[in-house]
Amino acid sequence: MSDSERADDDSSGSLLVTGGTGFLGLHTCQYFRDQGWDVTAFDLKPFEPDDDTDGIEFIEGDVRSEASVADALEESGATAVVHTAAALPLWDDDRIRETTIDGTRNVLWAANDCGVERVCYVSSTAVYGTHDTHPITEESPLDGVGAYGEAKIEAEKVCQDFRRMGMCVPIVRPKTFVGPQRLGVFQVLFDWIEDGANVPLVGWGDNRYQLLHVRDLVTAIELLLTEDEESVNDTFNVGTDEFGTMKEDFQAPIDYAGTGKRTIGTPAFLTVAVLRVLDELNLSPLYPWVYETAHEDSYVSVEKLKGLGWEPEYSNREALVDTYEWYLENYEADEDADETGLDHRVAWDQGALAVAKKVSQRI
Numbered sequence: 001m002s003d004s005e006r007a008d009d010d011s012s013g014s015l016l017v018t019g020g021t022g023f024l025g026l027h028t029c030q031y032f033r034d035q036g037w038d039v040t041a042f043d044l045k046p047f048e049p050d051d052d053t054d055g056i057e058f059i060e061g062d063v064r065s066e067a068s069v070a071d072a073l074e075e076s077g078a079t080a081v082v083h084t085a086a087a088l089p090l091w092d093d094d095r096i097r098e099t100t101i102d103g104t105r106n107v108l109w110a111a112n113d114c115g116v117e118r119v120c121y122v123s124s125t126a127v128y129g130t131h132d133t134h135p136i137t138e139e140s141p142l143d144g145v146g147a148y149g150e151a152k153i154e155a156e157k158v159c160q161d162f163r164r165m166g167m168c169v170p171i172v173r174p175k176t177f178v179g180p181q182r183l184g185v186f187q188v189l190f191d192w193i194e195d196g197a198n199v200p201l202v203g204w205g206d207n208r209y210q211l212l213h214v215r216d217l218v219t220a221i222e223l224l225l226t227e228d229e230e231s232v233n234d235t236f237n238v239g240t241d242e243f244g245t246m247k248e249d250f251q252a253p254i255d256y257a258g259t260g261k262r263t264i265g266t267p268a269f270l271t272v273a274v275l276r277v278l279d280e281l282n283l284s285p286l287y288p289w290v291y292e293t294a295h296e297d298s299y300v301s302v303e304k305l306k307g308l309g310w311e312p313e314y315s316n317r318e319a320l321v322d323t324y325e326w327y328l329e330n331y332e333a334d335e336d337a338d339e340t341g342l343d344h345r346v347a348w349d350q351g352a353l354a355v356a357k358k359v360s361q362r363i
Contacts, residue, residue, distance in 0.1 A: 014038040015225075016078035018063050018107060019085030020056075021047045023181055024122065024214060028082050029056045031218045040076035042069070043085070063103030070110040080225050081119040083107050089126075089148040089287040100151035101158065108162045108169065118168045120224050121159050125173050125237065125300055127152045130293055134208075135301040138173070138235050145289050156235070163233060170224035170232045172217070175239035175300060178319050179214035180326035188285055189250070190327045196259045202272060203295025204265035205247030210239040210299035213314035213322065223310050231308060237300040242315035246294070252317035253324040268295040 015032050019025040020041025033039045033055050040057040047053045059075060061068035063085045073081070085107075087099040104121065111119050128136050129143035144150040159169045178186055192199055217238055224232045243249060247263050254261055275291040278284035284291075302312070314322065 012036040013079045013225075014040075014077050015080050015082065016040050016042055016073060016076045017082045017084060018042050018069070018103075019083075020058070021045055021051075022084065023184075024084045024177070024217065026051060026181060027179065027214045027218050028084060028221060029053070031215075031222070032082075035222065038077075040072070040078065042072045042076075063106055064098050066106035066110055069106050070113065073110050073114045073116065078114075079117050081107060081111055081116055082122070082221055082225070083119055084122045086122070087148070087151070089146060089289050093147040096147045096151050097154075100148075101154045104155040105158045108158060108167065112162065112165065112167060118170070118225055118229070119159075119162075120170045120172065120221050121155070122221070123156055123171050123173045123235075124149070124152050125175050125239070125298075126289060127156065127173060128300075130296050130298070134297050135299050136237070137301045138237055138304055145292065148289060168229045168233045171235040172220060172224060173235065173237050173300070174217050174220075175210045175212045175237075175298075177212040177214045177217050178323040180323065180330075182214070182323050183327075183331070185285060185290060186323060187327070187331070190253070190324050190331075193254055193257050193259065193261075193324065194328065196257075196261060198261045198264050199250060199254060200264045200266050200271075201246055201250070201294070202266065202275070202291055203246075203268035205250070205263055206245050206265075207295055207297045208243060208299055209246050209249070209294070209297070209316075210243045211249070211316045211319055212239045213312070213319035216240065216312040216314055219313075220305060220310050223305075223308055227308055234304075236305045237302055238305055238310075239300050239302055240312045240315055240319065241302055241306075242312075243299065244316065249316040249320065253320045256321050256324060271295075 012035055015037045017025050017028050017039065020029050021043040025041060025043065029039050029041050030052060040059055042059050042061050044062055046058055059072045061072050063069060083104060085099065085103055087096040108119060126149040127142045127144050128140055129145050129149060131140060142153050144153045156171055159171055163169050189199065220238045250263050272291055275284055275286055
């Protein structure tokens with residue numbers, strides 16, 4: 001559809017968001033609703049009671065069931081899909097593969113059968129693994145770390161299969177993204193900051209590690225759903241274009257808190273070794289993709305996406321501070337939470353790191 005045709009159309013379209021009640025899914029639903037789309041969230045669990053979901057429909061279902069996805073597409077009347085549903089790295093390998101690979105295939109088959117015009121697949125820069133040369137481009141070799149990264153690569157291959165069948169399937173590879181409602185491993189960081197502890201890093205913190213604000217990710221998705229098919233039926237990196245070193249950027253929320261504390265570098269080989277042991281003992285909230293790569297440079301080129309007119313609003317520091325502000329204003333610990341590690345919208349058990357925090361507070 002051309003820009004002039006869109007301008008003459010009273011409706012922006014009808015959108016189904018898989019994983020619609022998760023962190024990215026919620027922001028996607030809210031943003032497109034505010035842009036005038038008819039939005040339906042598809043997920044295994046409902047929204048939280050405090051979520052702003054006025055005007056957003058909800059259908060319970062599982063992407064691992066093609067019939068469930070097909071029913072949701074038919075009921076919603078969706079003309080486009082944003083496929084955010086995925087398994088986190090802390091899930092077991094079988095569920096990661098079933099959700100990420102089989103789920104993506106189910107979504108695309110159902111979309112193809114229902115005549116859906118466009119499906120945007122949210123992949124991850126985890127498909128690249130670690131690289132010595134930066135910035136990483138969309139043409140860089142793929143070497144996914146663990147079941148999560150490997151499954152994302154396979155899911156992208158499924159998307160490419162459906163492109164060859166004639167579907168428009170933009171793929172977006174975001175860096176780690178933060179923003180309001182983001183907890184998970186970042187809740188551990190914010191808890192340490194709020195309680196006045198120094199924040200130890202994996203390594204000395206002189207590496208550059210690119211992040212992304214969820215708002216900037218959603219505007220990138222909007223571009224891929226609305227621009228000409230010829231321009232967007234491709235694969236795109238997305239991340240902020242303003243970032244410094246880990247030591248510099250993660251100091252920003254600490255300075256905002258005004259505790260006088262700081263980020264503290266550590267010997268990477270020793271810290272990683274300790275975290276590996278804690279991980280084996282189920283005493284750490286950090287999964288291998290985090291602690292094995294946190295001391296390495298990790299940033300991608302976003303020039304391809306910017307060539308379509310996209311521009312990020314937030315820097316690393318601004319994204320971290322904005323998320324920390326939300327945390328201070330909204331987060332309340334739930335002692336009965338039982339979803340540790342399964343969702344970015346819930347706090348993760350700190351395990352042995354809770355002891356380390358007490359030591360760090362005294363330094």
